Amino acid sequence: MSRATILDAIRRAQPALKPLPEPAALGVGGRMENSISQFVATLDFIGARVIRGRSLEEAALWLRENLPAEARLASTVPGLPGNVDLGAVIDPHLLEGLHTAVFPARFGVCENGAVWVEESDLGHRVLPMIAEQLFMVVRAADLVADMHEAYRRVGQAGLGFGLFLAGPSKTADIEQCLVIGAHGARGATVFIWDEVV
Amino acid sequence: MSHAANAHDFLRDPARAAWHDQTLWMVRVKRDRQAAKVPDWEALREAASQIKEHTLSRLAEYLEEFESRAAANGIQVHWAADGEEHNRIVHGILARHGVRKLVKSKSMLTEECHLNRHLEEHGIEVIDTDLGERIVQLQRKPPSHIVMPAIHLKRAEVGEVFHEHLGTPRGLDDAQELTEAARQHLRRQFLTADAALTGVNFAVAETGGFVVCTNEGNADMGAHLAPVHIACMGIEKIIPKQEHLGVFLRLLARSATGQPSTVFSSHFYKPRPGQEMHIVLVDNGRSRQLGREDYRRSLACIRCAACFNTCPVYRRSGGYSYSYFIAGPIGSILAPNVDKAAHGDMPFASTLCGSCSAVCPVKIDIHTQLLKWRQEITAEGHAPWWKTLAMRVTGLVLKRPALYALAGRLARHFLPLVNLLKLDPWTRSRALPEAPGQSFREWLAETERAKPPAKNPPP
Ligand code: SF4
Numbered sequence: 239m240s241r242a243t244i245l246d247a248i249r250r251a252q253p254a255l256k257p258l259p260e261p262a263a264l265g266v267g268g269r270m271e272n273s274i275s276q277f278v279a280t281l282d283f284i285g286a287r288v289i290r291g292r293s294l295e296e297a298a299l300w301l302r303e304n305l306p307a308e309a310r311l312a313s314t315v316p317g318l319p320g321n322v323d324l325g326a327v328i329d330p331h332l333l334e335g336l337h338t339a340v341f342p343a344r345f346g347v348c349e350n351g352a353v354w355v356e357e358s359d360l361g362h363r364v365l366p367m368i369a370e371q372l373f374m375v376v377r378a379a380d381l382v383a384d385m386h387e388a389y390r391r392v393g394q395a396g397l398g399f400g401l402f403l404a405g406p407s408k409t410a411d412i413e414q415c416l417v418i419g420a421h422g423a424r425g426a427t428v429f430i431w432d433e434v435v
Numbered sequence: 436m437s438h439a440a441n442a443h444d445f446l447r448d449p450a451r452a453a454w455h456d457q458t459l460w461m462v463r464v465k466r467d468r469q470a471a472k473v474p475d476w477e478a479l480r481e482a483a484s485q486i487k488e489h490t491l492s493r494l495a496e497y498l499e500e501f502e503s504r505a506a507a508n509g510i511q512v513h514w515a516a517d518g519e520e521h522n523r524i525v526h527g528i529l530a531r532h533g534v535r536k537l538v539k540s541k542s543m544l545t546e547e548c549h550l551n552r553h554l555e556e557h558g559i560e561v562i563d564t565d566l567g568e569r570i571v572q573l574q575r576k577p578p579s580h581i582v583m584p585a586i587h588l589k590r591a592e593v594g595e596v597f598h599e600h601l602g603t604p605r606g607l608d609d610a611q612e613l614t615e616a617a618r619q620h621l622r623r624q625f626l627t628a629d630a631a632l633t634g635v636n637f638a639v640a641e642t643g644g645f646v647v648c649t650n651e652g653n654a655d656m657g658a659h660l661a662p663v664h665i666a667c668m669g670i671e672k673i674i675p676k677q678e679h680l681g682v683f684l685r686l687l688a689r690s691a692t693g694q695p696s697t698v699f700s701s702h703f704y705k706p707r708p709g710q711e712m713h714i715v716l717v718d719n720g721r722s723r724q725l726g727r728e729d730y731r732r733s734l735a736c737i738r739c740a741a742c743f744n745t746c747p748v749y750r751r752s753g754g755y756s757y758s759y760f761i762a763g764p765i766g767s768i769l770a771p772n773v774d775k776a777a778h779g780d781m782p783f784a785s786t787l788c789g790s791c792s793a794v795c796p797v798k799i800d801i802h803t804q805l806l807k808w809r810q811e812i813t814a815e816g817h818a819p820w821w822k823t824l825a826m827r828v829t830g831l832v833l834k835r836p837a838l839y840a841l842a843g844r845l846a847r848h849f850l851p852l853v854n855l856l857k858l859d860p861w862t863r864s865r866a867l868p869e870a871p872g873q874s875f876r877e878w879l880a881e882t883e884r885a886k887p888p889a890k891n892p893p894p
Contacts, residue, residue, distance in 0.1 A: 240516035244718045248495040248670070251726030256492040258675060259485040261682055265478035280695060330660055331626055349473075349685070350696035363707055364659035367652040367699075385681040392677070397644075398707065402684070402700040407652040410692070411567035411583060413590045414458050415610035420566060421621060422652025422699065 261386070270349040272383035274430065280351035284405035285418055287427040290378075294318060297375060297429045301340070309337035314361050315375050324361035333362060339369035339423075343403075345380040346428070347388050352404035353428065354392060363399050367422040372406070374426065378433040437819075438784040439860075442752035455587060456750040462583075463744040465693025466794065472695075473685065482682050484798035487735035490673055491725060497640040497673045498716065504643025505714060508705045515717045518548030524715050525550060525632070525665055526557055532663050532711075534559060534629040538621075540647070540654035541565040542634030543581055543738060544667050544717060546760050550632075562624045564653040566617050573600045579754030581761055582691050582740040587753050621653070631657030635668035636737070637683055638714075641676045644704040645714065648687060648697040655701050664706065665713045670721050671734040683737060686796035690739040724772045729807045733768045735797045742791035742801055748784050757781055764791040764801045771808050779817035782808035843874050 261267065270276075278288050289300055294317045301318065305311060312333070313320035318340050327333060341360055343353030353374055357363055366372055382388050392400065407422030418424060446452050470476050490497055502512045515521035521544075529537060537559055539545065551561045551572075563572040567584035571577065573596050578584030585593065590608040597603040603616045633654040638645040645666055647654045658664045674683065688694045706712035724730055743749045743763035754762040759770035759778050764785060770778035782805045791801040812818055813826070832842050847870040853859055854866045861867075873881075 240520060240718070241514040244514050244516055244670070244716075244722065245495050245498065247718065247722035248498070248725060251722050252494050253492050253728070253731070256485070256488045258489040259482055261478075261482040261486075261679075264482045264485075266475050266482045266682060269474040284695065284698075334622075334626060347696075350688075352696045352700070357707075362659070364656065367655045367659065385685050386678070389678045389681045392702075397702075398705040400702045400704075401655075402696065404694075404696040404698050404700075407650065407698050409566045409614060409651050411565070411570070411585055412593050412610040412613055413588075414461065414583075414586070415590075417611050417614040419618065420614065420651030420653070421564065421618060421625070421656045 267384055267386035270384040272348050272381060272387075274378055274381065274433065276348040277346055277351065277381055277430070280348060281405065281428055284351045285408065285426075286351060286405040287425065289427060289429045290433065291429060291431045292433065293431060294375070297373075297431065300429070301338070301373065305338060310335060311338045311340065312336055312361070312365065312369070313340035314359055314365075315340050315342050318375070324365075327362065330362045330364045330368070333364060333368045336365075336369040338371040338373055339365045340373040340375070341365065343374045343376040343380075343428075345382055345388070345391055346376045346430075347382055347385060347402070349384045350402075350404055352388075352402035354388060355401055355403055356393075356397065357399040366401070366403055367407070370424055372403075372423045372426040373429065374403070375429045375431065378430050436758075437780050438752065438756050438758070439780070441756035442748075442784075445753045445756055446751070451589075452751060452753075454589075455753055458586065459744045459750045462693060463741070463794070466690055466741055466744065467693075469689040469693045469695060473689070479682055479686055480796055480798050483686055483737075483796055484735065486674060486679050486682065487797050488732070490675055491671070491731060491734055493675075494670065494673065494725065497675055498670060500640040501638055501643055501673055502716075504640070506643070508643050509712070510643065510706065511711070511713045513713060513715045515715055515719070517719045518717075521548045521667065521715055521717045521719070522550050522553040525667070526554060526559070528663065528665055528713055529554070529559055529630055530557070532630060534663065536560045536562065536624070536628050537630050537632055538562050538564050538624055538628040538653075538657040538661065539632045540634065540649060540657055541568055541584075542632065542667055543578075543761060544634060544669055545632065546577060547719065548717070550667075562621070562628070564621050564624065564651075564657060565649070566614065566621075566651060566653075569617060569621065570596055573597075577760050579762065580740060580743060581738055581763075582743075587755070625656045625660055628657060628661050630663040630665065631661035632665045632667065633658055635666050635672050635714075636687070637674050637680060638668055638672050639675075639677050639680065640673055642704060644677075644702055645672075646680060646684075646700060646702050648684070648700050650692075650694070650698045652699050655699055658701075658703070659707070662709070663711045663713070664703075665715065666703070667715045667717065670716050670718055671736075687737055687739055690741040690794065690796040720773055724769070727772070729811075730768055730772060730804050732799050733765065733772075733801075733804060735799055736765050736769075737797055738765075739796055741794040741796065745790045745794050747786060747788065747790070752784065757784065764805065765799070768801065768804045768808065771812060775812060775815065775817050779812045780819070782806075782812065783818075840874065840876065846870070847872070847874070
């Protein structure tokens with residue numbers, strides 16, 4: 239066990255205490271725009287599709303109209319039923335072949351188009367990667383401007399897994415050509431609803 | 436082989452070298468565009484720099500805090516003094532579970548420790564799952580860039596590799612189709628792997644959790660399917676608090692690829708039910724670097740590779756010209772810490788223009804540290820003899836005005852010969868400007884002589 243050796247070596251090497259800064263005091267945060275239009279523009283930039291609606295019925299309608307009838311769809315959003323019972327799936331490998339995953343996001347981040355998703359809203363951690371298409375639902379009121387505000391809303395106690403998810407998976411590893419759909423989903427749709435008009 | 440000799444080979448194909456240069460410059464431009472959209476960008480860099488400096492001054496305490504929180508969350512924490520111990524720990528875990536196939540997401544640390552070779556010697560199949568890394572793995576080559584491992588390859592070459600190893604049709608050179616072939620191939624690997632290994636971008640002392648950032652989703656695909664997840668990290672990846680992630684995540688993707696965020700920024704706190712999760716904390720020379728005051732701040736690096744993309748030397752010489760697995764400006768600071776004799780010429784592969792320091796999101800004084808290494812390496816006799824000799828002679832001449840004047844006169848006289856015979860490596864692709872007929876001192880003396888005496892001499 240090298241634990242003690244390593245910690246000793248570090249203690250001998252580390253310099254005298256340098257103060258921990260307060261980022262806000264340095265001018266960090268609160269400078270980005272918080273608006274639906276900003277969020278939508280960023281989502282567009284990162285290759286996500288945006289749909290805006292008043293109620294979840296509109297989302298249900300969109301899914302009915304745009305998904306093939308035989309598509310395997312798993313949903314954790316009450317009111318948007320799927321045809322795969324996630325509770326009955328014990329082994330996440332069996333989710334392979336899933337057409338669309340529908341799940342709620344806790345909030346969206348205007349500066350980078352990411353949404354925060356928690357394990358308890360997924361059923362399986364691998365859901366947002368193994369499905370071919372993602373359909374994420376976020377309320378218009380649940381937007382934050384930047385990542386600092388975002389982390390004020392991210393819990394920590396009791397959380398097993400959570401992620402910021404920004405659009406469909408992608409790669410530019412071959413000659414810097416952008417290809418959407420690397421190992422994760424090939425498409426991501428964000429449904430923004432409950433807008434106050 | 437020295438960096439200069441390797442770079443010379445790289446430059447044999449000027450069209451290709453120009454393409455490499457432009458491709459990386461494009462990434463730099465994308466970074467600039469994103470940085471400009473963030474009004475508090477400079478404040479962010481300052482905050483990131485100070486948070487890292489603070490963390491390095493309390494590294495032992497934060498590691499202990501991280502360890503106890505992670506353990507309380509059901510994660511098993513291991514400590515490795517060097518690469519060999521790291522490999523032994525990882526293999527031990529895998530052997531206990533009878534693992535035959537391991538899927539791995541990008542981890543420069545395992546590259547540093549030569550983990551793949553070690554595991555393969557023990558009969559474990561290792562599949563690198565980042566697309567770029569998979570391409571170079573199939574070629575049995577290391578990554579040439581820490582963020583874009585196959586940036587040096589052309590589409591057609593990737594097509595060759597895939598034709599040979601994945602059975603795609605010969606001559607396939609469409610990025611979309613090649614990526615699709617890799618997706619299908621790697622999906623099968625994810626679904627049949629017995630364990631997953633990931634790197635770590637940030638580990639948070641306060642929560643005992645860690646964050647892994649990818650665009651492809653490969654780290655998640657591996658970790659959430661396999662019954663065993665091992666995350667390997669250098670001890671410098673620690674940050675004190677979760678809220679600090681806000682600072683670093685805003686900087687990382689913008690600096691790396693010019694995206695406002697990576698697609699997946701996954702926060703692991705606990706293993707999923709029934710899963711085993713391990714973290715291996717690796718020193719491997721980092722505590723030594725921590726004690727070297729001049730180079731300590733290199734440990735603040737978040738591996739965004741912005742310094743690579745902006746470096747005029749990296750762009751024009753390629754990752755394989757450097758003797759260390761981390762190339763570019765930051766690699767040239769890290770490598771001599773590992774082995775001064777083997778990598779002593781890396782700090783010289785720089786123009787010291789300072790562009791690296793100007794883009795670095797954690798404000799590492801990269802070019803200053805490169806200069807310090809040069810001094811140290813030369814003083815210890817690791818510089819090539821001709822360079823040491825040249826410096827000695829230059830010092831000798833500069834100290835003696837008469838000798839200096841003579842040397843100047845000779846140089847002015849023989850300059851056309853230097854150009855003609857390409858005596859100086861610099862003159863291989865450019866000519867030295869024509870020398871003036873007289874030196875400054877000769878000119879001054881002549882001008883003074885020709886001047887009429889001043890009417891009112893100053894008192
Ligand atoms: S030294 Fe700075 S610019 Fe270079 S990879 Fe590290 S963080 Fe990025």
